[in-house]
Amino acid sequence: MRAAVIDRFGGPDEFRIVDDAPAPSAGAGEVVVRVSAAGVNPLDYKIRDGSSGMASRLRDEDFPLILGRECSGVITEVGEGVTDLAVGDRVFGMAPLDNKGQCYAELTALPADALARSPEGVEDTTLGGLSLVGLTAWVAVHDLAEVTGDDIVLVHGGGGGVGHLAVQLAAATGAQVYATASARNAERITAAGATHVDYGQEDFAQVTPRPTVIIDCVYFGTYEPSLDHLAEGGRLVLLPSLADLGPAKERGIEASIPTIAPDRERLDALASRVADGSLTLTVADALPLSEVARAHQILEDGHAPGKIVLAVAGE
Numbered sequence: 001m002r003a004a005v006i007d008r009f010g011g012p013d014e015f016r017i018v019d020d021a022p023a024p025s026a027g028a029g030e031v032v033v034r035v036s037a038a039g040v041n042p043l044d045y046k047i048r049d050g051s052s053g054m055a056s057r058l059r060d061e062d063f064p065l066i067l068g069r070e071c072s073g074v075i076t077e078v079g080e081g082v083t084d085l086a087v088g089d090r091v092f093g094m095a096p097l098d099n100k101g102q103c104y105a106e107l108t109a110l111p112a113d114a115l116a117r118s119p120e121g122v123e124d125t126t127l128g129g130l131s132l133v134g135l136t137a138w139v140a141v142h143d144l145a146e147v148t149g150d151d152i153v154l155v156h157g158g159g160g161g162v163g164h165l166a167v168q169l170a171a172a173t174g175a176q177v178y179a180t181a182s183a184r185n186a187e188r189i190t191a192a193g194a195t196h197v198d199y200g201q202e203d204f205a206q207v208t209p210r211p212t213v214i215i216d217c218v219y220f221g222t223y224e225p226s227l228d229h230l231a232e233g234g235r236l237v238l239l240p241s242l243a244d245l246g247p248a249k250e251r252g253i254e255a256s257i258p259t260i261a262p263d264r265e266r267l268d269a270l271a272s273r274v275a276d277g278s279l280t281l282t283v284a285d286a287l288p289l290s291e292v293a294r295a296h297q298i299l300e301d302g303h304a305p306g307k308i309v310l311a312v313a314g315e
């Protein structure tokens with residue numbers, strides 16, 4: 001099958017496209033999906049360059065390695081014990097953390113319970129990039145920060161993959177939401193019901209009230225000043241998995257990092273909001289699989305205005 005592979009950890013140039021990668025088969029509890037679109041996430045480039053904790057668990061025999069933790073597509077094979085999904089179903093979802101996640105490919109095998117049916121009327125390009133950022137934003141806003149209509153929420157990186165969904169989920173609770181982002185993201189943030197703070201022009205600590213919740217999707221350069229700005233008793237959610245909670249804890253601040261596990265109920269909840277228009281996933285760019293290196297470069301540059309997706313089918 002066609003796939004994007006790397007032979008070793010390194011830069012985006014490590015990718016090569018092959019047409020003879022071994023096709024997966026569905027193990028017990030799994031299905032094989034013919035991938036239509038695969039989402040690109042910072043975790044992917046952190047595995048690609050070897051800096052993620054998940055990279056350290058990989059062995060020589062895992063190479064050539066296929067990356068990609070989420071996708072949308074159509075089921076082509078159903079493994080033993082799978083009774084609630086069938087061949088031909090349109091699905092989307094993401095690999096759990098203990099699964100290699102090999103979605104930059106024509107076919108991928110994923111646990112059936114990490115997938116949900118794709119709603120009518122929502123494009124595969126959107127659904128291919130929804131799961132990881134959607135579940136992360138959900139855990140950050142609802143499970144960890146427990147945002148309510150009484151909160152003042154500040155989201156750092158409100159134009160990015162996780163950030164733009166966190167802004168919308170927080171605003172939907174009735175909370176007062178502020179989001180830092182560059183000027184080009186201003187319109188989307190305002191449309192989501194939040195107040196845009198242009199971090200290039202303004203100091204968020206000067207122009208926003210002291211927030212009861214900060215969701216920090218940036219971390220570098222935003223973490224320390226956020227500790228000073230957070231209201232007494234406020235909650236802080238830091239996105240990068242390797243973020244250092246120490247400085248927050250030393251000051252008695254309740255701080256946490258999301259850990260996500262795909263579950264169908266939440267995927268359904270996210271997809272139905274996208275289908276009814278109450279949640280918008282902005283696809284900043286949908287590139288063909290052959291341009292996977294460029295997709296990684298755009299994301300790694302750190303200013304993608306939304307989600308980067310690989311359109312795998314139809315190349």
Ligand SMILES: NC(=O)c1ccc[n+]([C@@H]2O[C@H](COP(=O)([O-])OP(=O)(O)OC[C@H]3O[C@@H](n4cnc5c(N)ncnc54)[C@H](OP(=O)(O)O)[C@@H]3O)[C@@H](O)[C@H]2O)c1
Pocket residue numbers: 041042043132133136156157158159160161162163180181182183185199217218221222239240241257258259260299302303304305306307
């Ligand atoms: N813990 C977890 O389970 C989990 C899950 C998903 C992601 N993550 C982590 O969360 C982080 C964000 O992921 P993502 O997918 O949202 O990345 P992303 O799509 O690359 O978004 C990052 C955003 O930050 C903005 N930005 C850059 N510098 C900024 C600054 N100084 N102030 C405010 N905004 C700034 C960028 O846009 P502009 O500068 O143009 O506004 C960009 O839109 C990554 O570190 C990722 O690894 C963790």
